[in-house]
Amino acid sequence: MDRLERQVQIAVAREQLLQNARADTSAVSEVVAASWRRSVSAGVDTGALSVSFHADIDTASRLARCAQPVIDRLHGETSDLALVIALTDNRARILSRVDTSSQAGTLFDGVHLAPGFEYAEGVLGTNGVGSTLESGQPVSIVGTEHFHEQLQLFACTGAPILDPVSGRVEGVLDLSLLSRHWTPVLHSLVRAAAHDISRNLLIDRSQSQQALFETYVRADARTRHAVLAFGASIEMANAAAQLTFTPQERSVIGDHARFVFSNRHKASENLVLESGKVVRLHGTRIVVGTDIAGIVVVAEVKAGTGLARTPEIADRVLPSPSAPPDSSGAHLPGLAPPLFRAGSARTAAWCRAADDVRSSVRERRPVLVQGETGTGKFTLVLEQFHGIRCTGRSLSFDAGSFDAKAYEDADLDVLLAAEETLCVFRNIDELSTEGAQRLDELLTRLRASGRNVQIAATLSDAAVDSGLPFRQALAHFKASVTVPPIRFRAEDIPELVSEILQALAPDRELRVDAAAMAVIRRYPWPRNLDQLREALAHAVGRRPAGTITREDLPAYCYSHPRRQLTTVEQSERDTIVSALQTTEGNRVKAAEYLGMSRSSLYRKIERFAITTL
Known part of the structure; x- marks a missing residue:
């Protein structure tokens, strides 16, 4: 069968499919037949050519930069053919086009194969760009294999460009020409060129990302088990990991791994997932120079694991502690019920910290609770103590009180009058030399007195390896527990948000929509619960009732810069975020709104790490 007869046979099969969805499509490959059916389901018009145009494409993107040398080389290799070389993003939008002849350029201008136009399968039906993205593999669509009649004059061969680290499709490289000039050699040519662009994407990555990728590949080659890698902006999972764990479980493993390896190079430990699976983790932290x-x-x-886990911690509400007499002179703020109950937590690292604190309370071991500021260290100690010692009393001593005065034995008699007493010494890393000495003396007297007192202290884990004065008091503690920050507690975010909103407006029904929750989940919350509470208070101020949207959140929730921004930069960032929200994320319109060039806006978006818009 010659080429013309073959094209006629394909055209007949396509026409029959348009009339009957169950028509025989054996005249074409399974890839083309599946694409035809998707095109029918999408309601693609086979007559009128309606192509969407996007003015906000990023022609200077990393993909475009890495593809340019390959496209230049490909242009030289195909200069004897009248064709166009097109690069698209992962939404089938043309980023660039290079013509080997003016005639070819004129032909493809007529069907809008030009920068900014969208060649998605759901818009134009079966074609070399859209069908490549839908199938995830190299595709050649020749002549009447095109679903749209106005494209049947051409042949298009596309190949997906993969990010070698994440495995995601970043775009498509496409060669298009008149169908009568098409040859199978083009299929191999574009496939090889797309592979070269993928290699350039890897080279373009930082040394840190390359080191992470290489370690991941080596680990995958040495084991049949699940292998996962977690970087600053990338996550990888081998086939075993994708088959063994759900996306949510992989996220939980990632949060736990980031927490465990925040201060350790290697570790092996068990993690119990919500499904009941007990997972043994063996991990390594990858460091390049001073960067993790x-x-x-x-x-x-x-x-033998996999049954649903029974919660080990019951929900509790703290009793109101009795305040000591004024004559004691102690600096004791009123102790309120905790903001977030451990029994509501699902994150494995938080549950483990709660278990460890509870064990120390039961065994009356002085416990040191460390973690970032605002992670809920104090709350966790209080809840575990009052859950076990129901009739006990909690006393809080801030670092400043030891700098201001000492506690005499008479003071202790009044303070510790209750049968069961918890003394929490907060922020001991902030003690002065004199305050640390006074704390050491007090703890020594408490141990010698034989009183029924539970001792706990909190400090920032950033100070653990420092030479600060508090270190002289560490000998009094028999156990230490590290509390994870919010950024490693993705599973708990919705419940945390709900608890905070209830505390901010107990008489109102406030909710957070899915888009706003996605922003909250992505933001790293460097000041943890304190900052989350501030952000939600800001949102409640803007939306006092009903459903909170992402526009109600502070602008900084959309920015993840690697350094502290100046006041001027923060103001500029907030203005850009507001403009992007006003223009619904359209960067071209936002640049016009701000009165700046598009390239300047792109640079500032990258500098301030503005995301999620």
């Missing part, structure tokens, strides 16, 4: 590139973890599910 990420973490590579081998995850093995222990045999």
Whole structure:
């Protein structure tokens, strides 16, 4: 069968499919037949050519930069053919086009194969760009294989460009020409060129990302178990990990790994997932110079696990502690019920911290609770103590009180009158030399007195390796527990948000929509619960009732810069975020609104790490 007869046979098969969805499509490949059916389902018009135009494409993107040398080389290799070379993003929008002849350029201008136009399958039906993205593999669409009649004059061969680290499709490289000039050689040519662009994407990545990728590949080659890698902006999972764990479980493993390896190079430990799976994690932190590139973890599910886990911690509300007499002179603020109950938590690292604190309380071991500022260290200690010692009393001593005065034995008699007493010494890393000495003396007297007192202290984990004065008091503690920050507690974010909103407006029904919750989940919350509470208070101020949207959140929630911004930069960032919200994320319109060039806006978006818009 010659080419013309073949094209006629394909045209007949396509026409029959348009009339009957169950028509025989054996005249074409399974890839083309599946694409035809998707095109019919999408309601693509086969007659009128309606192509969407997008003015906000990023022609200077990383993909475009990495593809340019390959396109230049490809242009030289195909200069004897009248064709166009097109690069698209992962939404089938043309980023660039290079013509080997003016005639070819004129032909493809007529069907809008030009920068800014969208060639998605759901818009134009079966074609070399859209069908490549839909199928995830190299595709050649020749002549009447095109779903749209106005494209049947041409042949298009596309190949997906993969990010070698994440495995995501970043775009498509496409060669298009008149169908009568098409040859199967083009299929191999574009496939090889797309592979070269993927290699350039890897080279373009930082040394840290390359080191993470190489370690991940080596680990994957050495084991049959699940292998996962977590970096600053990338996550990878081998086939075993994708088959063994759901996306939510992989996220939980990532949060736990980031927390565990925040201050350790290597570790092996068990993690219990919500499904009941017990996972043995063996991990390594990858460091390049002074930068942490990420973490590579081998995850093995222990045999016989998988039943739903029974919560080990019951919900509790703290009793109101009795305040000591004024004559004691102690600096004791009123102790309120905790903001977030451990029994509501699902994150494995938080549950483990709660278990460890509870064990210390039961065994009356003085416990040191460390973690970032605002993570809920104090709340966690209080809840565990009052859950076990129901009739006990909590006393809080801030670092400043030890700098101001000492506590004499007479004071202790009044303070510790209750049968069960918890003394929490807060922020001991802020003690002066004199305050640390006074704390040391007090703890020594408490131990010698034989009183029924539970001792706990909190401090910032950033100070653990420092030479600050508080270190002289560490000998009094028999256990230490590290509390995870919010950024490692993705599972708990919705409940945290709900608890905070209830505390901010107890008489109102406030909710957070899905888009706003996505912003909250992505933001790293460097000041943890304190900052989350501030952000939600800001949102409640703008939306006092009903459903909070992402526009109600502070502008900084859309920005993740690697350094502290100046006041001027913060103001500029907030203005850009507001403009993007006003223009619904359209960067071209936002640049016009702000009175700046598009390139300047792109640079500032990158500098301030503005996301989610």
